[in-house]
Amino acid sequence: MTGARLSPIHTRPTFSIARSLLLPLAFGALVLFSNRCPAEEPPHLDFVRGLRARGMPDLALEYLQKLSQKPPAGLAAVLPLELAKTRLELATLKPDPAGRAAEQIQARTELERFVKNNPQHPLAADASVEIARIAALQGMGQLTAARQQEEKSSRQAALLRARLQFEDAGKQPASAMKQIDVLLAGSAVSTQAQSE
Numbered sequence: 001m002t003g004a005r006l007s008p009i010h011t012r013p014t015f016s017i018a019r020s021l022l023l024p025l026a027f028g029a030l031v032l033f034s035n036r037c038p039a040e041e042p043p044h045l046d047f048v049r050g051l052r053a054r055g056m057p058d059l060a061l062e063y064l065q066k067l068s069q070k071p072p073a074g075l076a077a078v079l080p081l082e083l084a085k086t087r088l089e090l091a092t093l094k095p096d097p098a099g100r101a102a103e104q105i106q107a108r109t110e111l112e113r114f115v116k117n118n119p120q121h122p123l124a125a126d127a128s129v130e131i132a133r134i135a136a137l138q139g140m141g142q143l144t145a146a147r148q149q150e151e152k153s154s155r156q157a158a159l160l161r162a163r164l165q166f167e168d169a170g171k172q173p174a175s176a177m178k179q180i181d182v183l184l185a186g187s188a189v190s191t192q193a194q195s196e
Contacts, residue, residue: 044075048082057089077118081127084110088134097141108134115179120186125179132172139165 044067051060064086068079084107091103111127111134118124139162146158 128176135169
């Protein structure tokens with residue numbers, strides 16, 4: 001009874017027909033249910049902070065720049081802050097003073113924009129402290145440049161610029177304290193309203 005056995009040739013078309021019917025159905029179900037079950041937003045900031053912690057601020061900056069082209073809703077406000085922090089990390093890796101200064105200036109601009117646009121944000125005080133840190137770093141750069149000047153008038157001009165940077169750095173913590181006071185006052189009001 002060799003004719004009673006089915007050869008593999010006869011079973012393959014049946015399997016192929018079933019597969020050709022199941023694949024479109026599976027794809028349709030996937031499309032149908034993917035709209036109903038949206039995936040959670042990936043932890044963008046954790047990823048960026050992890051890259052910075054591993055000494056890869058250049059990759060973190062690239063990721064943030066791509067992300068800022070179409071930022072997720074909850075992330076749009078803090079992107080300038082994260083960009084600035086990443087630029088500061090990148091500045092520490094720059095071997096030349098001009099490259100460091102350029103990154104610091106860009107970071108400061110982003111931090112100032114963040115504080116201006118989000119004065120009530122819980123991270124505004126953090127941004128003000130970072131601005132003070134940048135001003136101090138810039139003052140150190142000016143002081144180093146002043147020490148390298150051979151001509152007395154050039155050295156004095158560079159020392160004056162360094163002094164102005166340090167004065168600016170000294171003003172920033174006061175700004176941060178005001179922002180913290182505002183946050184504390186707002187927190188006290190909301191706590192009092194909740195207890196009533």
